[in-house]
Amino acid sequence: MSTQESPEVETSAPKLAADLNAARGHRAEIDGLRAIAVLAVVFYHFGVPGFGGGFIGVDIFFVISGFLIGGILWREQQETGKLALGRFYIRRIKRLAPAYFVMAFTVLIVGALILMPNDFRETAKGVIAATVYLSNVLFFRQSGYFDGAAEDKVMLHTWSLSVEEQFYIFLPLLFLLFARNKTVMLWALGAVFGFSLISSLITTPLSHPAAFFLFPFRAWELLAGVGLAILNIERPDLWRRHQALSWIGLGLVLTSIVLVAPGAGFPGWQVIVPVLGTVLLIGNGQDDNWVNRGLSMRIPVLIGLISYSLYLWHWPVFTFTKYLQGQYRGPGEVALWIAISLVLAVLSWRLVEQPVRQAKALPTWGLLFTTALASVSLLGLSFMVFKADGMPKRFGPQAQVHIAATGDFLQDFSDCYVPDEGPFEDIEVCPIGPKSEAPNLIIWGDSHVRAYYEGLKQAAREADRSALVIWRAGCAPAFDLEKRESAATPAQDAACTTANAQIRKSLREMPHLQDVILVGRWAYYASGHGSGSDAHNTIRLKSDVYGNMTQDALLGTALAATVADIGDLDRTVYILRQPPEIQNYSAPKVARELVHGRLSEQLARRIGQITVTDAKTRERGAAAALARSGATILDSWRWFCDPFLCDAVQGGVGQYFDNNHVTNAAARRMRSVFYPVMARSSQ
Template identity: 30%
Template structure:
């Protein structure tokens, strides 16, 4: 993303044109421009360009005896940090007016800290995958790539200097680094479920820089070829880049070996461009429009993502096409201003310095500025959340989930010894189900003042025995089967529950109309050991739930309550409600679901639960609707309390609201009456 020359005088205009391709690919991809489904490869193009320029600058200085670590790192600091820290500072100021939740301020504060420390790539690797939907609200997500570059700028001169001093073949050293990096890149590329180490970590991207650095050395060999052959190489390079930009998508395993297409394509264009200076395949890259975009590419890359992320947050995750277009135009205008008022004056000052060494002062000042930015990030982490909570009583209603430490989380515990000690001879109430059971357990326990309770709970694992759920990751399916098998064995031998509450998001499992088609995606139910969903899903669902109730009753469970599915909200409740109130928007229109729409969503599951409950005098239904709904809306908030933690999981206040609305049934199943 830089435009330095290689030896103090050379300058290749077409390289700025390559930057233009890279930045427009990335920006258009993020803005959702049609057909630019692989625009994220623009980052790889930047990496190759950086390797071409930086590695050869270092080697040139080493050969001439003029290389200086202080000058190198000071030049990098002057080029990268002023626009970089300006964007971080501006994002911080705007975030004060856009963010509303304590968790948002804490997460953004972490982004600032890690970005200022040039290790943002590690933060986002730890948090999630690049293509996850929630990544769109991470304001400084794009700075992972700058962290990779800065880490390369830190280690590259040290390694090249060492290799040069030890008279190690630079070519051989580069080949070893490139091959090792590529192998690691292929091996550590994530699947979309596992962490994508290869995407975020510098060692697995180092090969891309090395490929770029090798191109100047390859020029002498290219120039031995006929001009037509060199032209073909340049054109093929453009074709490879175009294929990646327009044919890759979020499902492409990346970087892996797929990254070789844009990387090799960029290297081919650079090699052909340097060899011919003005070839058919590269002349258009040197035209004024392409060079103009390339010159502001770094600043445009810096500005576009924070503007887009803040627009998403302000628009509740769904900015309109007009907003997206405005983000593109605004970020480009900011890029031009940044270039004119920051980048160009610094470049002019550097040229005026001429042959004088910069020394350590720019680098040291850059470090100090980054430390100040870290301190600002700490303020977001520790101070801003407290201020925000004081401004909104609704936020104060979000309390942690109470729990006794889950001594009796059956199926998870290997031994029931501690559980039996906790129960002290009492027969517990069993809470059985998926993540919805998990978030309800502690609130039920607190509401009834710590009665004897046991859990059989795992996310994505419905409260039905002898089934597997098709549609999750294989390990998730296997863990669910294993948990219920071990938990059932513990119920049969040691932990004799007297009653049970079955809590699941019943609407998520099975298929309520028609049959699963070949290859159809969904959370379908299947027989244990079966490779495909069971036919007649609804009938199978009902039969297995009936058998589950009969099994529990045969184990001495005298009373069973079926916790019906909660109304599902259109957006994550806490940030939606608080944001709508802060911005002066209609809370119900944005954050609530109509009673009619909720009823349509729940109809199939409610009919099934009612049919099952009707078969047994010892089974009752707990319906959350009276706690959340009136005749018009089902709301994620009530009075001065938020009831949901996301779109369907309840907060403790939500569970208490359901208990209050179903007090008689809860007292019955809890043994209070």
């Protein structure tokens, strides 16, 4: 998000827009470009049709920021021979900090009223990360920007602020490092630009979250603006103004807003289009043509002036309202919340941004002291919320079971590591049980292994059995299978096949290995899709070894071959029967709807139940595949079902986090299902 850096405009708010073109050095068309960028982002987030690529507004802001900040620093260094970094960062604080602090404190206050404990804790974590300029790193380590869970991350939008703030540290340091030689500095800027762009193109298919969130893969966009600023200063004669350039730039930007696709392919090559369009618009911005006159009109300029505050406020408005009511009731309500976002942005700009930016008498020490005090207060308050696990006692007893289940999925993976040599080189393994012995049990599977981890650790301690736990989300523990999953990137799909092939080889190189337990969401792999609340997730299995067959038959064939392959090594193979899927249950969703009165206690209980008949229908293909495998089946159902009904709540304790992953409480409760394996002699 842009800082809206521009030369100071000496005028009052009511006549500000009218005097913009007369203000010395002001580029009104850049404010108009900001308006396009921020409205594209806002309309995309609120789901306005025709703005499917509106998230590229952030990329427009990156180029604008690079152009303005790069121009300021380059001109100052070339004219004075030095950089006044203190003054530079004071300007950054005056422009960014006040509105951010007001928004962040408001988020915590509103969050305390409506957010579930887990969501409140994560929001507090987001506030901490944003305040120390690391929210992009935090969200990189979590799930992606385009997934459904993004709507619950109230501070997600601050990722772009952190990227820009990291840029404000990086660029002055680069200028200082090469200050003595202009030519070397230009080569250095070009080298960093090229490295960042190429790295982004390479990394996007391999690790989309890294390419999307992390500064090294976004730096080239900001540096495109820096390069344009330097070109305008050093060789203005090289840019041949022509109205066609503005029209082409506008066309590229608008086409991107409409057509660029969200998902794992972005940023990649797609982001080059809006960046190039923005460079053309800014570079040709002082040409007298219809595009620039349109961008310099009163309404676009005013929206551009409030763009920083609008960006700050629109996302909390969106996330909180969606959190409270689930879905909007049509275009009218969408328009209402967008309008409210605009009102909040105007108030923030007029009452917070402008007074601080125009406060000539505000002493530097006063600004720094106030900023430090606000930062410490915000960090302290957020840390208290985080340490208190989101303050679960804020809500009544009717939702406490589901609230507890919502937060009961965190495990201690401090013992896990990725070996840099040996059979499991580059594969994360988690040792459990006594560490004095070589592991003679492998527990291998998908994210369900992660869900059972606390129970597995306790069972291994009680049985004094040394084991290794290996898991990869969405990856069936079977040999010679390939997958294509809607929730994964092609690189993640390929990594599943590669890892399974390596595990196959590794099992042959473990002389002490005695038993193997396979764990997975078998119904997902057999049917090819999720169920109930995650029915939109799909997975397709194929195999060049086993040929064409139905997916459940392919799973059964692959499991039978896997069991036979491991059995040939004189090892015993066990398969855990997946607990019944309670198709429409989600602990976070049920807890939220109970608290906000959209769900009765009786209906919540029914949502958390499924008949044994319906559960077996979902399991039919998986049951046949497991039966065909020839492995010993460990049956988990008795911990969740009576003869007629399976229930997500047992003994007043939530057993499921979502419709297929169990909680830590359930994993510990059902740990005895592993006893027949754990208790086997290691001799």
